[in-house]
Amino acid sequence: MANKISNLKLVQTIKNIWKIEDLKVRIGITLLFVAIYRFGSFVVLPGVDTTMLGKLREQTNDGLMSLLDMFSGGAFSNASIFALGIMPYISASIVVQLLAIAVPSFQKLQREGESGRRKMNQYTRYLTIAILIPQGFAYLTNLKYTAGAAIGVNPDIMFTIASIIILAAGSMFILWLGERITDKGLGNGVSLIIMIGIIARFPQAVIQEFTSRMTGAAGGGVIMFLVEIVFLLMVICAGIALLRGTRRIPVQYAKQATGGAAVSGARQYLPLKVNAANVMPIIFAQAIMFIPMAIMGYSGNEANEFSTMMSDHTSWLYNLIFALLIIIFTYFYTAITINPMQMAEDMKRNNGFIPGIKPGKPTAEYIDTVMSRITLPGSLFLAAIAVLPAFAGYFGIQQEFASFFGGTSLLILVGVVLDTLQQVESHLMMRHYDGLLSSGRIKGRVG
Secondary structure: OHHHHHHHHHHHHHHHHHHOHHHHHHHHHHHHHHHHHHHHOOOEOOOOOHHHOHHHHHHOOOHHHHHHHHHOOOOOOOOEOOOOOOHHHHHHHHHHHHHHHHOHHHHHHHOOOHHHHHHHHHHHHHHHHHHHHHHHHHHHHHHHHHOHHHHOOOOOHHHHHHHHHHHHHHHHHHHHHHHHHHHHOOOOHHHHHHHHHHHOOHHHHHHHHHHHHHHOOOOOHHHHHHHHHHHHHHHHHHHHHHHHOEEEEEEEEEEEOOOOOEEEEEEEEEEEEOOOOOOHHHHHHHHHHHHHHHHHHHHOOOOOHHHHHHOOOOOHHHHHHHHHHHHHHHHHHHHHHOOHHHHHHHHHHOOEEOOOOOOOHHHHHHHHHHHHHHHHHHHHHHHHHHOHHHHHHOOOOOHHHHOOOOHHHHHHHHHHHHHHHHHHHHHHHHOOOOOOOOOOOOOOOOO
16 A cells, blocks of 8 residues: 555656656756767767777776776777766866865965856866876777777877867767756756766676676575675665765854843754765775876886786775775865855854854864764765775676675765755755655755
């Protein structure tokens, strides 16, 4: 009976979504741009023979290349015009945000509001192009040595220049699609583009894992496969808890009584997220890890133990550095997005105060202390989930399927899905329709 009621509610919710013209248009635009992105992932560079790309696809089955291929939605192994994906833009964003902390001129731009933000976005795009050009050359060099027959063993200079321009233009077009999804669609365009690239490989990963368990290559049969699915659901629940977890600080607001005296008003709560940085530390750390790996991979130097371990995302050294970067970026991103002084000033302006704490600077220091304390376990939990795929590989789980047992894949999927559902929920609630869940409003990463 309960299932029947739930199914009826889902049908009614879909009907309500269809009734809201603005929401219907936004969903349609989002699906259209996603379809364009997926179509472009299969458009091969001009002059490349697709039948000769077998070695490139073998190269992306494991190691660093598998992560690059995952983030590009398979475009990397297809020698597609979108092969470089959106990660160069993420790398450029990291650099610009670091400059906003260290360089006074960028700090000034950050304080200029909307005009400063536009200039910083412009600088980010210029830097993205500067990153794309050497990455495009490195990609073509790798393509030459792994699948040289596909493009000819010695491609001429015109082919190289034209291909670099096409690869750079493809990545910038992906960025444009992401921005249009943010403006005209359901929002979070760049994150949604990354999520689509990741989730595109999920069905194939599940089929491969099931086949491996059933044919005896990994052993265990159906029972072991079901155990893996249950564990995957548990990790997803842990990821949701991490992204939605908050620490509430009680805030008392004073109100004016008859005669002008201030009396105590209703008590409210200031929610501070345990993981205020959301999935950005993992994305930043992953982008940073790609840079030295790409340099070592294309430098032509003889491989040593360090480079071998750093090129293997299941090695202990890679995961240790990866986890440390996540913890550092969690504190860094929390520091640039959470302003305790601004929160204290807003609270004081509205006659609010934290019981037992003086308004103003003491309140800001108290909020900063609380944020520091809750960010530590949040960053450790985030790092633990990020390195779970490496442990999953030790239990015989196929690498493609293991990448969904935490790490960047799982948290991006969970985070973006929560944000997207929250966008739909807000449209429904604004039109006085029931939300997507009967248990209350969905809390996304920014909710």
